[in-house]
Amino acid sequence: MVEINLQEIHDLLVTIAHEAGRLMLAATPSHLSSGTKKNCKTNPSFPLPPQKLPHPAADLVTETDQAVEKMVSTRLLSAHPTFKFIGEETYYPGQKLTDSPTFIVDPIDGTTNFVHAFPAFCISLGLAVNKSPVVGVIYNPFLEELYTGIKGKGSFVTRNGLKLRLPLKQEPEPLRDLSTCLVGAEWGSDRTGNNFELKSKVFTKLASSKEQGGAMVHSIRCVGSAALNLVLVAAGQQDVFWEGGCWAWDVCAGWCILVEAGGIMVGGNPGDWEATIEGRKYLAIRGAPSGQKDIVEEMWKVIGDGKMDYES
Ligand code: IPD
């Protein structure tokens, strides 16, 4: 295969991310029509059978999500017509990631935040080769924060015109145990059944005191965007991120940025050391000179016998 110039792709993704940011800021979310992503009537490109529909009110999509994805796919595929493209708004059940170079794109991650003008939403642009993330670009236009990573070349955040290497601390502290951690976790859009019950149990156990058998983490943050959670872990501003139910486009770019910052990604279910982009259950740990695997084990112990189960 012809060698891919990852730097060139990174530069293109950065340009596209800024253009997408302008589209997002130009839209006034409260005046847009928004529907539920997986509702066949509002989004015919998302024909999930009715029994698979998540709680509709928690899974929003706006015209801007669709317009941004259209712009992004047009730009990317005209520059790289042989590459594949997986995007949240055009995904269809059964579409699978292959070993071919594939752009994996979430036009707006944190759509619920976008709709509420809560300032934690971004575009997430990833490139995977052989099913492994090799370039990641995540841009939050509201805060003008750009996160980037290229396999083997490190990851960075650019804010206020300053480009800083990740993690932000040059010498991150060792990870001791969960009780010293700030943990990112999300409710997700699926609010029924075993997965939701397990998440609720894990949230309670993470937060509760040691006397009550809990891990008593410093706190739990629900930022509302898997991509932004991952870059917070990459930056070292959050120690852990755990979620089940998100998708390849929520994690591909952030995964590259995380690993380039010394972080690790494993599966969100106990025992799953080999996470996959399409696995839908993820556990990310920040870069540290020691303790990463201990935190994984401790987190899995909190989950206990429970198992999240999502179709991929
Ligand atoms: C969602 C966000 C949210 C996570 C969901 C995702 P969207 O993506 O990342 O934080 O909990 O699992 O689907 O719908 O805002 O693109």
Ligand code: CA
């Ligand atoms: Ca989205």
